Structure formats: structure tokens, C-alpha cells
Amino acid sequence: xxxxxxxxxxxxxxxxxxxxxxxxxxxxxxxxxxxxxxxxxxxxxxxxxxxxxxxxxxxxxxxxxxxxxxxxxxxxxxxxxxxxxxxxxxxxxxxxxxxxxxxxxxxxxxxxxxxxxxxxxxxxxxxxxxxxxxxxxxxxxxxxxxxxxxxxxxxxxxxxxxxxxxxxxxxxxxxxxxxxxxxxxxxxxxxxxxxxxxxxxxxxxxxxxxxxxxxxxxxxxxxxxxxxxxxxxxxxxxxxxxxxxxxxxxxxxxxxxxxxxxxxxxxxxxxxxxxxxxxxxxxxxxxxxxxxxxxxxxxxxxxxxxxxxxxxxxxxxxxxxxxxxxxxxxxxxxxxxxxxxxxxxxxxxxxxxxxxxxxxxxxxxxxxxxxxxxxxxxxxxxxxxxxxxxxxxxxxxxxxxxxxxxxxxxxxxxxxxxxxxxxxxxxxxxxxxxxxxxxxxxxxxxxxxxxxxxxx
Amino acid sequence: xxxxxxxxxxxxxxxxxxxxxxxxxxxxxxxxxxxxxxxxxxxxxxxxxxxxxxxxxxxxxxxxxxxxxxxxxxxxxxxxxxxxxxxxxxxxxxxxxxxxxxxxxxxxxxxxxxxxxxxxxxxxxxxxxxxxxxxxxxxxxxxxxxxxxxxxxxxxxxxxxxxxxxxxxxxxxxxxxxxxxxxxxxxxxxxxxxxxxxxxxxxxxxxxxxxxxxxxxxxxxxxxxxxxxxxxxxxxxxxxxxxxxxxxxxxxxxxxxxxxxxxxxxxxxxxxxxxxxxxxxxxxxxxxxxxxxxxxxxxxxxxxxxxxxxxxxxxxxxxxxxxxxxxxxxxxxxxxxxxxxxxxxxxxxxxxxxxxxxxxxxxxxxxxxxxxxxxxxxxxxxxxxxxxxxxxxxxxxxxxxxxxxxxxxxxxxxxxxxxxxxxxxxxxxxxxxxxxxxxxxxxxxxxxx
Numbered sequence: 070x071x072x073x074x075x076x077x078x079x080x081x082x083x084x085x086x087x088x089x090x091x092x093x094x095x096x097x098x099x100x101x102x103x104x105x106x107x108x109x110x111x112x113x114x115x116x117x118x119x120x121x122x123x124x125x126x127x128x129x130x131x132x133x134x135x136x137x138x139x140x141x142x143x144x145x146x147x148x149x150x151x152x153x154x155x156x157x158x159x160x161x162x163x164x165x166x167x168x169x170x171x172x173x174x175x176x177x178x179x180x181x182x183x184x185x186x187x188x189x190x191x192x193x194x195x196x197x198x199x200x201x202x203x204x205x206x207x208x209x210x211x212x213x214x215x216x217x218x219x220x221x222x223x224x225x226x227x228x229x230x231x232x233x234x235x236x237x238x239x240x241x242x243x244x245x246x247x248x249x250x251x252x253x254x255x256x257x258x259x260x261x262x263x264x265x266x267x268x269x270x271x272x273x274x275x276x277x278x279x280x281x282x283x284x285x286x287x288x289x290x291x292x293x294x295x296x297x298x299x300x301x302x303x304x305x306x307x308x309x310x311x312x313x314x315x316x317x318x319x320x321x322x323x324x325x326x327x328x329x330x331x332x333x334x335x336x337x338x339x340x341x342x343x344x345x346x347x348x349x350x351x352x353x354x355x356x357x358x359x360x361x362x363x364x365x366x367x368x369x370x371x372x373x374x375x376x377x378x379x380x381x382x383x384x385x386x387x388x389x390x391x392x393x394x395x396x397x398x399x400x401x402x403x404x405x406x407x408x409x410x411x412x413x414x415x416x417x418x419x420x421x422x423x424x425x426x427x428x429x430x431x432x433x434x435x436x437x438x439x440x441x442x443x444x445x446x447x448x449x450x451x452x453x454x455x456x457x458x459x460x461x462x463x464x465x466x467x468x469x470x471x472x473x474x475x476x477x478x479x480x481x482x483x484x485x486x487x488x489x490x491x492x493x494x495x496x497x498x499x500x501x502x503x504x505x506x507x508x509x510x511x512x513x514x515x516x517x518x519x520x521x522x523x524x525x
Numbered sequence: 526x527x528x529x530x531x532x533x534x535x536x537x538x539x540x541x542x543x544x545x546x547x548x549x550x551x552x553x554x555x556x557x558x559x560x561x562x563x564x565x566x567x568x569x570x571x572x573x574x575x576x577x578x579x580x581x582x583x584x585x586x587x588x589x590x591x592x593x594x595x596x597x598x599x600x601x602x603x604x605x606x607x608x609x610x611x612x613x614x615x616x617x618x619x620x621x622x623x624x625x626x627x628x629x630x631x632x633x634x635x636x637x638x639x640x641x642x643x644x645x646x647x648x649x650x651x652x653x654x655x656x657x658x659x660x661x662x663x664x665x666x667x668x669x670x671x672x673x674x675x676x677x678x679x680x681x682x683x684x685x686x687x688x689x690x691x692x693x694x695x696x697x698x699x700x701x702x703x704x705x706x707x708x709x710x711x712x713x714x715x716x717x718x719x720x721x722x723x724x725x726x727x728x729x730x731x732x733x734x735x736x737x738x739x740x741x742x743x744x745x746x747x748x749x750x751x752x753x754x755x756x757x758x759x760x761x762x763x764x765x766x767x768x769x770x771x772x773x774x775x776x777x778x779x780x781x782x783x784x785x786x787x788x789x790x791x792x793x794x795x796x797x798x799x800x801x802x803x804x805x806x807x808x809x810x811x812x813x814x815x816x817x818x819x820x821x822x823x824x825x826x827x828x829x830x831x832x833x834x835x836x837x838x839x840x841x842x843x844x845x846x847x848x849x850x851x852x853x854x855x856x857x858x859x860x861x862x863x864x865x866x867x868x869x870x871x872x873x874x875x876x877x878x879x880x881x882x883x884x885x886x887x888x889x890x891x892x893x894x895x896x897x898x899x900x901x902x903x904x905x906x907x908x909x910x911x912x913x914x915x916x917x918x919x920x921x922x923x924x925x926x927x928x929x930x931x932x933x934x935x936x937x938x939x940x941x942x943x944x945x946x947x948x949x950x951x952x953x954x955x956x957x958x959x960x961x962x963x964x965x966x967x968x969x970x971x972x973x974x
Contacts, residue, residue: 194839226703229710230694232868233701245702273879298963299893305956312936312964319928321971327786327826331969333877338885345924384902398687399678450675453690483710493631 152433153503159396160437163458167198174477178445194470203406206417214468219459221475223488227455239278250278252386267385276388314339356425359418364392364411371419379426399450433463440453471521494518527796529814530583536566538773539611546974549618550898551837554921573619582614587846594904604639605861610846612836623647633673634870641669642862655808656753689716699768699775707771719757826973832859841921888966903955909937918960
């Protein structure tokens with residue numbers, strides 16, 4: 070390791086080097102997938118395979134066991150509490166989720182985008198705000214006492230770069246160079262050496278928020294993993310895949326970082342192929358309907374997650390992104406309602422699914438975005454802002470407002486919404502009240518942030 | 526002015542192959558050896574950076590998966606095929622590679638018009654060697670960019686910050702720190718005002734037309750940007766970014782990262798910065814210096830971007846576009862005109878189990894064009910060595926390590942040993958040849974250069 074920083078050099082890292090290296094702490098995907106399971110296939114591993122076929126393990130070399138199956142089987146699971154993190158990418162316009170429709174300042178700042186006065190339903194705890202009808206399913210969850218709402222969440226001296234602000238939320242600190250994610254450090258605290266499923270990304274590649282310091286985590290994407298080669302079959306074919314793995318492992322053993330990457334991918338791909346071969350992707354039939362049409366893959370991911378939890382897979386933190394782009398600089402009216410509807414209705418269906426499966430009391434879901442948007446519209450859209458909204462839902466959640474709507478009369482120095490709660494305080498509350506762990510082990514300066522009464 | 530170090534080692538076939546991969550889309554059969562034979566390092570680099578005459582496309586014209594001619598502006602995915610075809614058939618590969626670099630640098634995704642996407646790529650081809658200040662001006666008012674980052678929605682009465690922010694953060698200066706360097710939030714707003722005024726008309730059945738600067742929409746009042754005050758417009762906006770003290774370092778480090786996977790030493794970086802500024806933001810001398818730098822030839826390999834890998838397979842086989850590559854490129858992790866966001870593709874994550882499967886699928890497509898029919902007759906006594914030689918030759922004899930060759934020969938031997946029945950003697954050797962071609966095309970040494 071003559072030149073530590075050399076190995077990390079890439080354009081993606083470079084772009085963030087000045088301020089924030091989002092995701093630079095991600096461990097590499099490593100070869101080290103377990104051998105194919107024998108005959109002792111249990112229901113848990115079946116669920117994993119049928120619902121979420123492509124599994125990548127990060128930090129696999131740290132796995133202390135010989136076989137992944139055994140690790141899964143032995144890992145604690147079944148009764149542990151779970152956090153699901155859902156990211157709304159691009160900076161959600163919080164004023165279009167909960168709108169102060171009667172506020173004349175709002176009406177003047179949003180001449181084209183304002184929710185019509187009297188439209189939507191009042192927010193129970195602050196009736197000056199009204200739910201966008203497209204987010205009605207969140208209203209229902211809040212009324213049922215299952216969703217806490219943070220109508221002005223953010224941090225001091227907010228950064229309006231997507232990439233920097235998202236990085237801060239992912240690492241749980243205003244630390245440009247932090248490389249582990251906040252959920253990753255939580256897993257380092259509550260997890261085990263032999264359970265990569267404890268931190269599970271459902272977007273195919275590892276979420277930076279799940280990047281751990283020491284323990285293995287995993288990423289999945291579906292739906293199947295088949296390879297073929299034209300006019301190659303029988304023993305020559307079987308031996309061929311063996312040779313792909315052999316070539317990969319040899320390259321992964323070299324000192325060259327690029328060869329390691331290329332070799333690791335090939336070797337792991339072959340291990341994965343071997344593991345998945347005996348299984349055809351059997352469909353998951355969720356106990357409740359999920360929204361169909363545009364963005365339905367999001368509901369499918371969530372229903373797969375519910376099924377995996379139901380099967381007792383030892384997941385502690387899971388992360389995924391909602392469909393749609395919330396970076397609505399222009400023509401916001403054309404995309405926002407559709408996107409927020411798909412996101413909120415899918416999430417509500419997931420909650421109903423969990424409850425129908427008897428998992429309601431074990432799971433909470435955090436919904437967040439990197440920032441809110443500028444109150445004053447720019448004609449057809451809104452620019453990057455500061456204070457935004459976040460939501461925490463689950464049957465164990467108190468279902469109350471955390472912080473308050475900051476109002477439009479007094480904005481911050483950049484004419485953005487002020488933050489009335491700090492996302493790091495929210496993280497501390499989750500860590501302490503849901504996982505029963507001292508937040509100081511996970512969030513830097515944990516003592517500096519107020520806690521919300523979140524659970525119970 | 527300090528000199529940029531120059532590679533003084535051997536310039537043989539291996540080095541030429543690396544040059545052709547990183548500064549293009551890989552060699553056609555025999556091309557690397559020929560380049561090394563004909564030129565020294567200087568000549569080889571100049572052959573790429575200073576091509577003579579107009580760009581020509583050689584070989585068969587592209588068709589889609591149904592064998593039909595391309596309709597790049599109209600048929601779904603044909604915009605991507607249009608560009609991939611140029612990468613494969615061009616006699617000026619660095620021009621297309623630089624265009625691909627600018628596509629990642631000024632990452633523009635779906636703008637609901639394949640024509641705009643293609644016209645932006647054509648701009649990148651035309652301005653492949655900058656100068657960067659001119660390229661930046663052209664990109665700023667390019668229709669695809671004006672749509673993508675809300676330029677046509679940015680007007681005096683309602684400034685839109687979308688382009689202003691990314692212009693500085695992603696295109697010219699780098700992310701800002703807590704102290705407001707290289708730019709502050711005020712700079713974002715003032716830049717947005719300077720950039721106001723661009724507009725277009727919407728025409729039914731055509732879309733956006735008549736992109737222009739409308740003086741009525743432009744904010745003519747003074748702006749203060751990076752501490753300077755003036756009645757700035759969009760050209761000033763670009764100029765101020767390029768003249769900013771942070772720009773030269775950002776530019777050199779970013780451009781370098783497309784060619785060499787380890788950062789430049791501070792000394793090299795400074796020398797390149799001086800070269801860049803002294804030559805008036807010209808790109809060619811900087812690219813030439815990078816392509817001749819010792820780190821280019823002595824340093825570690827780089828994973829090939831997926832689209833470069835695919836174009837390279839086709840070049841190695843002298844095949845043109847005859848498949849619907851869009852979905853395969855997507856599986857491999859790089860659909861042209863669809864970068865994941867405005868910061869471009871994540872080059873630290875080109876290869877994982879998912880994208881490996883995409884590359885395998887692409888290799889199988891190309892190998893499949895000429896796969897040996899499994900009912901044909903085949904040499905029942907072909908040796909493992911001969912089989913491997915034949916498979917490597919199939920891909921134009923890329924330089925492979927001894928270890929890789931040995932592994933391939935071991936595989937070939939194992940298949941030979943598995944052929945016990947009479948009928949298997951030739952059939953297994955036939956299947957083995959098809960398999961060896963896949964093993965060569967997908968081996969780690971072929972994924973990186």
C-alpha cells in the first residue's frame with residue numbers, strides 16, 4: 070500500500086474531494102461469495118434468492134465464516150428491530166408536500182405552483198398546512214398515528230449542492246471527508262461479523278449511508294442472473310464458467326487496483342451464478358396491493374423487502390431510493406405530483422404489507438431528501454433550498470410532529486426555509502430509541518443535538 | 526515554465542495497445558503492432574492528436590437489430606447506435622473519445638429529443654480539442670444543455686440557478702467549501718442572473734425550436750461574481766469561471782483522471798496547469814502531455830468504460846453496428862445520452878456482478894456473429910495450445926499475460942480430457958473454441974487497459 074490515496078483516485082472521488090467524498094468509504098465488492106448451498110436449503114435462503122437475485126457482498130473478506138448460508142442461519146434475526154431508509158433523490162419541494170395554502174406570502178412566492186387554497190386536507194398538528202392530495206396516503210398514515218413528520222428538517226449553514234448535502238445526510242455529519250455512512254457505523258455497533266444482510270442496499274449497488282468501517286454489508290438487484298454463450302454447452306460450458314472464475318481470482322490476487330476490480334467482479338459473478346443456478350425466480354405475491362404503472366419497480370423492491378423480512382432474514386438496516394427525480398428546476402407541475410404519488414403510495418403499501426405480515430412492530434421507515442427547495446419559485450420550478458421535510462413511519466412510531474413548520478415570514482440568509490430540527494438529532498433519536506444504542510458511538514457530537522420523542 | 530515529464534521507456538506493442546485503448550476504442554487487428562513499428566512515442570501520440578484530413582468512417586454502414594438503416598433522430602435507441610457506430614468506424618478515434626469525455630464532463634441525459642442529444646455530441650466532436658473556454662461557451666448555449674439544466678427557463682423576472690450552480694461545481698471549478706470557495710451561494714445567484722435571457726419556442730409536432738437570446742429576458746443590471754462587478758452576461762459568466770484561480774487545477778485533475786487512474790504529482794499538475802493557461806486553455810497540448818507522461822505507461826491499468834469495451838470488441842472483429850446495443854450497454858452500465866445524473870458516470874464503479882453480466886452479454890453478441898455452428902465438423906485433434914492461439918487471434922491478438930494464456934490452456938486441456946466418447950472428440954473441441962473466445966473477450970486483462 071505504497072500510495073493509499075492513489076487507489077482511491079477516480080474522477081468521482083476527485084469531483085467531491087474539495088468538499089465531500091460521497092460514497093468514497095464504500096468497501097469493494099469482493100470475491101468470497103459462499104459455495105452453492107447443498108440440499109439443506111431453508112426457507113430464508115429461498116426467499117433471498119427468489120426475491121432478490123443478484124447479491125453483492127461488500128467487505129466479504131471480513132466474513133469470519135466459511136459459508137454464507139450458515140452465517141445467515143446463525144445470525145440473529147426474526148425479532149430484531151429494523152430500519153428502512155428511503156431516499157427521495159434531487160431535493161423534494163417540501164412546500165408542495167405540506168403547503169401553507171392560506172399564507173399570502175406563500176401565494177405570492179408560488180404564483181404558479183401553489184396548491185389551491187382549500188385543496189388537500191389539513192395537517193392535523195398544524196392546520197395552517199395542507200397535504201398535497203398526491204400525498205394523501207401520508208396524511209392517512211399520520212392520522213392513524215403511524216407517522217412522525219418533520220416539516221423543517223436540515224442543519225445549520227446548509228449546503229445547496231446535491232452531492233455535498235446528500236453526503237452529509239449519508240454520513241450523518243457535516244464532515245466532507247467522512248467515509249463511513251451513519252447506518253454503516255450503526256451496523257458496526259449492533260451487527261455481527263458473519264451477516265452481510267444486516268446492511269442491505271436494494272438499489273443494486275451499496276448505499277453510501279450503509280458503508281461500514283469493519284463489518285460486511287450487501288447489495289441486491291434483480292431479477293435473475295443467467296449467462297450464456299452461443300454454441301457452448303455441456304461440459305465445455307461448465308468448465309468455461311470455472312475458468313472465468315479462475316481468471317478472475319488470479320487477477321484479484323495481483324497488486325494492480327484495476328486488475329483487482331476486474332478480477333473480483335468476474336470471480337464474484339461466477340460464484341453468484343453457481344449459487345443462483347438451481348433457482349428460478351419465483352414471484353412474490355404480496356398480501357396487499359402495491360401501485361402499478363410508472364415506477365412500479367419501487368413497490369416491487371419494497372414488497373421483496375417485506376417478504377425477506379417475513380422469511381426471517383437478519384436485516385437490520387435497509388436502504389433504497391424512490392423513483393422519479395425531485396430536482397424540479399423547471400416544469401415542476403408536470404412531474405412532481407406523479408412522482409410524490411408513486412413514492413408515498415408505494416411506501417404506504419409497504420407499511421400495510423408489513424402489518425399484514427405481522428411485522429409492523431419490528432420495522433420503522435425513514436423517508437428523506439438531501440434538502441428542501443427555495444420558497445420563491447422561479448417561474449415553472451424551484452431551485453435548491455435548505456430546510457425540507459422528512460418522515461418516519463411505523464406502528465411503534467409516536468406519530469407526532471417533530472420541530473415545526475418554519476414559516477415563510479422569516480427565511481434564512483439565502484432566502485430558504487429555516488431548519489427547525491436537525492437531521493443528526495433525528496438519527497440520534499432513532500439510534501437510541503429504536504436500537505437502544507448510545508448515539509455517541511455512531512453520530513459525532515451526538516450530545517449537541519436535541520432528541521425527539523420518536524418511539525412509543 | 527517547468528516541463529511535464531515524458532516517458533522514455535520502450536514504446537512497443539503493449540504500450541501502443543494501451544494508448545489505443547485509453548485514447549480511443551482499442552486497436553483493430555494488427556493496429557497496435559503497426560503503430561509501434563511505424564512511430565516512436567511522439568509520433569504515435571501525434572497520429573492520434575493531430576490527425577490529417579477529415580474524419581472518415583470505414584467499414585459497413587450501421588443497421589439496427591432488424592437489419593434496417595438507422596433513424597438516429599427518430600427511432601428509439603438509434604441515437605446511441607449512431608454514436609457507437611462512429612466510435613467503431615472512425616479513423617480519428619481520439620476525436621470520438623474526447624467527445625465521450627466531454628459527454629461525461631457536461632453530462633446531459635434525456636432531453637426528450639434525440640436530435641438535440643446528437644447535436645450536442647456533434648458539438649463535442651467538433652470542439653474535441655477545445656480550447657476549453659470556447660467549448661464552454663458553446664455548451665452553455667447548446668440546445669440540449671439549455672433544456673437539461675433549465676437555461677431556457679432562466680429569465681430576468683425569475684432566475685433559475687440550475688445551470689449556474691453546475692457550471693461552477695461540476696464543469697469548471699469543483700465543489701464549494703464552507704468558506705464559500707471557489708464560489709459562494711451569492712455567486713450562484715449572481716451567475717444565474719448573468720445567464721438569464723435564453724429562450725426557445727415550442728412548435729407542435731416538432732418540439733422546441735428557435736433557441737435564442739432574448740434581450741427582454743436578460744437581466745442587464747450589475748452583478749457581482751467572484752468579487753468583480755459588471756453588467757455581466759452569459760459569456761462573462763463562462764469567462765469568469767475559466768479565469769477563476771481554482772479552474773486550472775480543477776481542469777487538469779479532471780482531464781487527467783480520464784486517462785490515468787492515479788493522481789498527477791503536484792509538480793506534474795503544476796506544469797500541466799501552466800501549459801494549459803499559457804496556451805490559452807487549449808486542450809490538445811495538455812492531452813498530448815498526458816498521453817506522453819510516464820504514469821500513463823508505467824502506472825496501473827484502468828477499467829475500460831463499458832461503451833469503450835463494446836466498441837473495442839467490434840473494432841477487434843472489424844464488425845459494424847448490426848445489433849440493438851442500447852439495452853446491452855445499459856446492462857453493462859453505460860447508455861450513451863443517459864448518464865445517471867449531471868455529474869456523469871461513476872468511474873469508480875464500472876465493474877460489479879451486474880455490469881460484468883452486461884459485458885458478458887455484449888461479448889457474446891459480438892462473438893456470436895461468428896460462432897462456429899455446433900453441428901459443423903471440427904478438427905478432432907486440435908491441441909490446447911493451438912486452440913488458445915486461435916481464440917486469441919480471433920480478437921486480433923491482444924497482448925495477454927503468460928498466466929492468462931496458461932489458464933486458458935488448462936481449460937482447453939480439461940475439455941480435451943473430458944471428451945471421452947467418439948462424438949465428443951470434434952464436438953467438444955468445437956464448443957471449446959467458442960468458449961475460449963468468450964474467455965478471452967471477458968478476461969480481466971480485456972476489461973482493463
